[in-house]
Amino acid sequence: MSGDYDAIVIGAGNAGLTAAATLQQAGARTLLVERHNVPGGCATSFRRGRYEFEVALHQLSGIGAQGQAFSLRGLFEGLGVADELDFVQEHDLYRAVVPGRYDVTLPAEWGAATDALEKAFPGNRARVERFFDLVRNVAFWQVAAMRGTPAEQVDPVLFRQALRPVEDVLDEHFTDTDLKSVLSLYWTYVGQPPSRMAFQDLATVLFAYFEFKPWHVRGGSQAMSTAILGAFLRAGGEVRFHTAVEAVLTRGGRVVGVRLDDGEEAGAADVVSNASLPVTYGMLEGTDLPGAVRTDLASRRLGVSGFVLHMGLDATPAELGFTTSTSFVNVDTDHERTYASTRSLEPARGICVSSYDVAPIGFAPAGATHVSLMTLQYADVWDGVPADAYARVKYDYAQTLLDLVEHITPGIRDAIEEVDVATPLTMARYLGHPGGAIYGYDQDVTDTWQFRDTERRSHVPGLHLVGSWSSMGGFQPTLEAGARVARRLLRARAA
Ligand SMILES: Cc1cc2nc3c(=O)[nH]c(=O)nc-3n(C[C@H](O)[C@H](O)[C@H](O)COP(=O)(O)OP(=O)(O)OC[C@H]3O[C@@H](n4cnc5c(N)ncnc54)[C@H](O)[C@@H]3O)c2cc1C
Numbered sequence: 001m002s003g004d005y006d007a008i009v010i011g012a013g014n015a016g017l018t019a020a021a022t023l024q025q026a027g028a029r030t031l032l033v034e035r036h037n038v039p040g041g042c043a044t045s046f047r048r049g050r051y052e053f054e055v056a057l058h059q060l061s062g063i064g065a066q067g068q069a070f071s072l073r074g075l076f077e078g079l080g081v082a083d084e085l086d087f088v089q090e091h092d093l094y095r096a097v098v099p100g101r102y103d104v105t106l107p108a109e110w111g112a113a114t115d116a117l118e119k120a121f122p123g124n125r126a127r128v129e130r131f132f133d134l135v136r137n138v139a140f141w142q143v144a145a146m147r148g149t150p151a152e153q154v155d156p157v158l159f160r161q162a163l164r165p166v167e168d169v170l171d172e173h174f175t176d177t178d179l180k181s182v183l184s185l186y187w188t189y190v191g192q193p194p195s196r197m198a199f200q201d202l203a204t205v206l207f208a209y210f211e212f213k214p215w216h217v218r219g220g221s222q223a224m225s226t227a228i229l230g231a232f233l234r235a236g237g238e239v240r241f242h243t244a245v246e247a248v249l250t251r252g253g254r255v256v257g258v259r260l261d262d263g264e265e266a267g268a269a270d271v272v273s274n275a276s277l278p279v280t281y282g283m284l285e286g287t288d289l290p291g292a293v294r295t296d297l298a299s300r301r302l303g304v305s306g307f308v309l310h311m312g313l314d315a316t317p318a319e320l321g322f323t324t325s326t327s328f329v330n331v332d333t334d335h336e337r338t339y340a341s342t343r344s345l346e347p348a349r350g351i352c353v354s355s356y357d358v359a360p361i362g363f364a365p366a367g368a369t370h371v372s373l374m375t376l377q378y379a380d381v382w383d384g385v386p387a388d389a390y391a392r393v394k395y396d397y398a399q400t401l402l403d404l405v406e407h408i409t410p411g412i413r414d415a416i417e418e419v420d421v422a423t424p425l426t427m428a429r430y431l432g433h434p435g436g437a438i439y440g441y442d443q444d445v446t447d448t449w450q451f452r453d454t455e456r457r458s459h460v461p462g463l464h465l466v467g468s469w470s471s472m473g474g475f476q477p478t479l480e481a482g483a484r485v486a487r488r489l490l491r492a493r494a495a
Contacts, residue, residue: 004268008270010272013274015478016272019486026486032229032238032239035245035432039226042431045363050364060217075479081227085217085223087217089213093108094327097328102178114128120182136207139206142158167194181335186206188350191439193339194335208476219361250460272465287460296452305376305437307376314416316357317357322408328352329407335350348400351375353405356369356370356372382424383425466481
């Protein structure tokens with residue numbers, strides 16, 4: 001077994017794929033092992049009737065507009081897959097609706113969004129401009145600091161503002177509750193409410209979408225996953241689908257390979273894991289779990305998952321009343337209470353609505369629309385549902401998401417042709433992650449890069465960690481993390 005491969009990658013999620021392709025293209029003989037039968041992890045799609053359904057991608061960041069290409073486009077170019085991908089720009093960040101209180105659309109441009117907010121909440125222009133200035137500054141200096149700019153050269157605004165709760169920064173800028181609610185809606189993309197979310201995270205998300213625009217991909221996220229896998233295979237990589245790694249083997253405290261679920265062993269001096277941290281460390285054989293890992297894992301909380309309705313609708317977006325690709329519909333402006341409800345089965349209080357045919361990605365037939373409704377939820381809610389009640393509870397809960405979307409598309413139920421429902425248990429089953437967590441651990445202030453260096457140090461020589469469990473969750477962060485960790489690994493081998 002020894003020396004079968006230079007590296008073995010566990011899991012073909014975003015980070016596993018870019019890690020494997022980067023390693024193989026640099027000449028490292030790499031085996032990629034994925035327990036599912038398709039590449040992508042969250043970044044996949046599936047078929048129902050005449051529709052293909054996007055599993056996870058709502059808004060891709062990091063692509064950049066014409067003449068302003070950003071890091072993810074560069075990554076795809078480096079992997080040799082940019083020409084295979086057709087990105088579709090969303091022109092708005094989102095439409096935000098609380099029935100009876102506000103209905104405002106934020107264009108994906110700083111000035112136009114300021115105008116829209118001033119129109120919806122008159123008298124706040126100067127405050128919004130000051131807030132957006134801060135967003136730009138904190139986002140910029142955070143990237144500079146993460147890229148190694150010495151602390152003394154970093155603008156102190158980062159140290160003063162980055163780790164403050166979003167809620168505090170908003171309170172300092174605004175008095176209008178509705179305006180604060182509209183500006184903090186991206187809390188759902190991080191999975192922490194404004195009272196617990198670091199301002200640097202909101203700043204980064206807003207900056208990414210305003211500056212480099214939100215995108216979809218024709219063929220969905222599966223097109224990206226398939227393209228990266230293709231680049232890996234063309235470079236000579238080997239992949240096994242329908243195969244789980246069940247043990248990470250060590251000798252003398254160092255990684256020497258893996259054992260697959262058919263009992264076969266494969267050797268490699270480096271193993272890169274895209275599986276969750278609890279699963280990865282739980283698979284270690286031949287060595288005790290390092291104390292530093294125990295301490296780290298004990299201080300973390302399993303992150304949030306989601307409940308999703310994928311729908312094929314027999315009507316056009318215009319007929320249904322969709323004006324934007326992305327909408328947030330909430331029952332009220334109390335995001336803290338909505339976050340608290342993610343641990344219960346009370347009717348959904350907020351949904352993210354993705355309408356994939358406003359800027360079509362090619363998944364619905366002509367004249368029809370593919371829409372997903374998503375609300376965040378922790379998995380333990382579903383652990384308590386008896387197996388014989390699961391289908392009914394799922395159906396009843398799904399109705400509450402439909403009740404919310406009816407506020408922007410009255411009569412949508414009449415247009416449903418296909419529907420598929422995923423709960424946190426579905427995510428756990430397909431991804432193999434505890435709690436079906438979609439962003440890894442809870443991404444609160446204690447999980448920020450200032451306090452954790454999980455990605456850099458697995459504490460087990462030869463074991464490397466990539467993806468949402470060892471750095472930030474989401475598409476752009478995980479795609480970039482895989483390539484970054486692979487480059488670090490290659491540099492260490494060359495030294
Ligand atoms: C419904 C939904 C909506 C989302 N919306 C957005 C969004 O709009 N924007 C955004 O940026 N992010 C979004 N996300 C989050 C984003 O998709 C994820 O954070 C990201 O894709 C995770 O990538 P990853 O590299 O960590 O790997 P994952 O996607 O978590 O994949 C891990 C892979 O490892 C495999 N694996 C695990 N254990 C083993 C083993 N023992 N052996 C072999 N293989 C194994 C799994 O099968 C899986 O394929 C969403 C996610 C979901 C589910």
